[in-house]
Amino acid sequence: xxxxxxxxxxxxxxxxxxxxxxxxxxxxxxxxxxxxxxxxxxxxxxxxxxxxxxxxxxxxxxxxxxxxxxxxxxxxxxxxxxxxxxxxxxx
Numbered sequence: 001x002x003x004x005x006x007x008x009x010x011x012x013x014x015x016x017x018x019x020x021x022x023x024x025x026x027x028x029x030x031x032x033x034x035x036x037x038x039x040x041x042x043x044x045x046x047x048x049x050x051x052x053x054x055x056x057x058x059x060x061x062x063x064x065x066x067x068x069x070x071x072x073x074x075x076x077x078x079x080x081x082x083x084x085x086x087x088x089x090x091x
Contacts, residue, residue, distance in 0.1 A: 001073065004080040007053045008043070009073045021046065 016036035023030045044052045075083040
């Protein structure tokens, strides 16, 4: 979830995932794959920033699978730097 122009909250158990950059072209779309270690730099570059801040609230796999409603990353951004989450979410 994008919190403001330079800050994001990320699910901590996201795992190692490739980042894909899709660009429109005259004859379709170009796709460019990046390794999991490039996740933050790819997003920063796409936004024209030198870096981004990624907040990752603490979470365990057991708790996460059982109750997503208490997750610290389960928020709705309503304005830059302003998010709404569940009251019971203490993370």
